[in-house]
Amino acid sequence: MATSHKLQPILTIVVFTIFVIGANGERCDTSSIQVDTINTGTIVTGGDTIFVVEVKNQCPCAVRNLRLDGRGFATTVDVDPAAFRADDGGVYLVNGGEPIPRMATVSFQYAWDHFFQMTPRSLEVDGPC
Template identity: 45%
Template sequence: MFQVSVTNRCTCTVRTVFLRADGFTSAVAVDPKLFRQAGSAGYLVGDGRRIPSAKSVTFQYAWDHYFMMTPTSIQAEC
């Protein structure tokens, strides 16, 4: 079981955070409000909602190895 925390380290609130996670899969269901594939844009975090500064969206998945996840798109509200 792996736990992923997407933390907003920006001083501004961010929203519509997308991650790249090539080949992502999980043996247990991941809450789609926390992390879901959203077409070619990648995986949407937190249902696209606002993540205030220093706050996180956290989810868990189960697989035999971890998946590298990197941000591909973020909208800052400064």
């Protein structure tokens, strides 16, 4: 019986840790963001191709102030600045910095003669989850 009393504080800490971190042990970070670029096959005046970028939050929490590294990004069509806008030195703010709910997708399109690789650079977890 004395052993069970010694294990109780340890068990409490383990349960609390699972609650705080999540059952799968994963924290939200840039690896929780999926960025897909889709070639639509549509050609605009000037010969550039329309690409659609889908940014999906796979974190179990909402995230905000999501920034993508998109060095070299250019487009011949306007991009909705509420969805994607230049922030600083090749870094771009997604969704105007507003929260992106878990499993939600923000998308935008651009036109160029090739696609640009975009990778998550930083984010903030929006509240408890």
